[in-house]
Amino acid sequence: MSERERVPPHSHCIVCGAAIPEGERFCSERCRREYERRRRRATLTHWILAGGLIALGIVLMLRGV
Numbered sequence: 025m026s027e028r029e030r031v032p033p034h035s036h037c038i039v040c041g042a043a044i045p046e047g048e049r050f051c052s053e054r055c056r057r058e059y060e061r062r063r064r065r066a067t068l069t070h071w072i073l074a075g076g077l078i079a080l081g082i083v084l085m086l087r088g089v
């Protein structure tokens with residue numbers, strides 16, 4: 025039996041990678057907040073990029089006619 029198989033089922037904090045009970049996603053409230061912060065920023069970046077592409081499309085459309 026390998027070392028890995030003897031370890032009881034567990035998950036890892038998706039922010040810092042610390043071992044946590046199975047089914048959990050974060051090791052602490054701090055990591056949960058950090059994750060929310062990163063996700064908000066990623067969403068914001070996504071919308072800025074989408075907005076830029078739409079604006080570019082409109083500009084090209086207006087110039088093309």
Ligand SMILES: [Zn+2]
Pocket residue numbers: 037038039040041042050051052055
């Ligand atoms: Zn953590």
